[in-house]
Amino acid sequence: xxxxxxxxxxxxxxxxxxxxxxxxxxxxxxxxxxxxxxxxxxxxxxxxxxxxxxxxxxxxxxxxxxxxxxxxxxxxxxxxxxxxxxxxxxxxxxxxxxxxxxxxxxxxxxxxxxxxxxxxxxxxxxxxxxxxxxxxxxxxxxxxxxxxxxxxxxxxxxxxxxxxxxxxxxxxxxxx
Amino acid sequence: xxxxxxxxxxxxxxxxxxxxxxxxxxxxxxxxxxxxxxxxxxxxxxxxxxxxxxxxxxxxxxxxxxxxxxxxxxxxxxxxxxxxxxxxxxxxxxxxxxxxxxxxxxxxxxxxxxxxxxxxxxxxxxxxxxxxxxxxxxxxxxxxxxxxxxxxxxxxxxxxxxxxxxxxxxxxxxxxxxxxxxxxxxxxxxxxxxxxxxxxx
Numbered sequence: 291x292x293x294x295x296x297x298x299x300x301x302x303x304x305x306x307x308x309x310x311x312x313x314x315x316x317x318x319x320x321x322x323x324x325x326x327x328x329x330x331x332x333x334x335x336x337x338x339x340x341x342x343x344x345x346x347x348x349x350x351x352x353x354x355x356x357x358x359x360x361x362x363x364x365x366x367x368x369x370x371x372x373x374x375x376x377x378x379x380x381x382x383x384x385x386x387x388x389x390x391x392x393x394x395x396x397x398x399x400x401x402x403x404x405x406x407x408x409x410x411x412x413x414x415x416x417x418x419x420x421x422x423x424x425x426x427x428x429x430x431x432x433x434x435x436x437x438x439x440x441x442x443x444x445x446x447x448x449x450x451x452x453x454x455x456x457x458x459x460x461x462x463x464x465x466x
Numbered sequence: 467x468x469x470x471x472x473x474x475x476x477x478x479x480x481x482x483x484x485x486x487x488x489x490x491x492x493x494x495x496x497x498x499x500x501x502x503x504x505x506x507x508x509x510x511x512x513x514x515x516x517x518x519x520x521x522x523x524x525x526x527x528x529x530x531x532x533x534x535x536x537x538x539x540x541x542x543x544x545x546x547x548x549x550x551x552x553x554x555x556x557x558x559x560x561x562x563x564x565x566x567x568x569x570x571x572x573x574x575x576x577x578x579x580x581x582x583x584x585x586x587x588x589x590x591x592x593x594x595x596x597x598x599x600x601x602x603x604x605x606x607x608x609x610x611x612x613x614x615x616x617x618x619x620x621x622x623x624x625x626x627x628x629x630x631x632x633x634x635x636x637x638x639x640x641x642x643x644x645x646x647x648x649x650x651x652x653x654x655x656x657x658x659x660x661x662x663x664x665x666x667x
Contacts (some may be wrong), residue, residue: 320636321636370572402662404537409625418606423603439603454601
C-alpha cells in the first residue's frame with residue numbers, strides 16, 4: 291500500500307475490502323482488524339476493540355466502525371474517505387445489478403448464491419468474535435460477561451442496547 | 467449481520483403502486499430517521515418503516531430487494547438504501563436514501579472519534595469501553611449462534627465444513643480475506659449447485 295498518502299491507503303483498502311465483504315459489516319471485521327492492526331499499525335488491539343464497542347453503541351449501520359478507523363489514520367478527511375470508500379462502491383454495484391435483474395426472484399441464481407454464502411459469512415462472523423474476544427476478554431470476569439451476554443441475547447429478545455449499557459456499567463464499576 | 471436477517475412475511479400485501487412515491491427530501495429524512503433509530507443494526511427499523519408505515523413496498527418486494535442486497539458484497543443495509551431509493555426515484559432517489567442513511571450517523575461517529583482521540587486514555591472511559599466491548603462480543607456470538615441454528619438442524623456436512631474452514635482460516639491462521647474467499651466462494655457455490663441438482667433429480 292501507499293504509505294505516503296494515508297487517504298489513498300484508506301480509500302484503496304476499504305474500497306477493495308467492501309467488494310469482498312460478503313455477509314455484511316460483521317463479516318468484514320477480521321479483515322479490518324488484520325489491516326488496521328497487523329498490516330498498517332494504524333491502531334492498537336485495544337483501540338480496535340474500543341472502536342468496535344463505540345460502533346455498536348452508536349446509532350446507524352455498524353459498518354461505521356470504518357469511520358473511527360479512518361479518523362485514527364487521517365482525522366476528519368480520513369473518517370469521511372473511509373466511510374465513502376466502504377459504502378459507495380458496493381451501493382453502486384447493487385444499483386446496477388438491481389437494474390439488470392429487474393425481478394430477482396425469477397432467477398434461481400440469486401437464491402443459490404445466497405444459500406452458498408450463508409455458511410461462509412457465519413464462519414467470518416465467528417472469526418470476528420474470536421479476534422475481538424482475544425483483545426477484550428483478558429480477565430475471568432470479562433469472559434463471564436461475554437458469555438452471559440451471549441446466552442441472554444440468544445434466548446431472549448431484549449434490546450441489545452441494554453446489554454451494552456450493562457457492560458458499560460460493570461466496566462465503570464471496575465468489575466470487568 | 468444481525469439476527470433479524472430473515473424478515474417474516476406476515477403483513478397483508480397492499481399494492482404498493484397506488485401510493486405516490488415520496489420526494490427526494492422525504493427519502494433522505496425517512497432513511498435518516500431509521501438510521502438514527504437503529505441501534506445495533508438498522509434492518510428491523512428499515513423494514514418497519516418501508517413496509518408497514520410508508521407502504522412503499524409489499525413484504526415480498528422487500529424480501530426480494532433484501533435478498534438481492536444480501537448476496538451482493540458490502541454493508542447490506544447501505545446497499546438496500548441505494549436500491550430502494552432508486553426504485554422509487556431513480557439514481558437521485560438512491561443517492562438521497564444513501565446520504566440519509568449515512569450522513570447523520572457518520573457525523574455522530576466523527577464526533578465520537580474526536581472525543582475518543584482526546585479522552586480515550588482517561589481511565590474511567592477506558593474501563594467503561596472495556597465493559598461495553600465484552601458485551602458487544604457477547605452480542606456477536608449470539609448472532610452467530612442464531613444464524614448457525616438452521617444449519618445445524620439440517621446437518622449439511624459441506625456447509626458446516628466450509629463454515630469451520632473459513633473460521634479457522636480467518637480467525638486462527640489469520641489469512642487475508644481475499645485469498646480465503648477466492649477459494650471458498652467457488653467451492654461453496656459449486657457444492658450448493660450440485661446438492662440442489664441431486665435433490666431435484
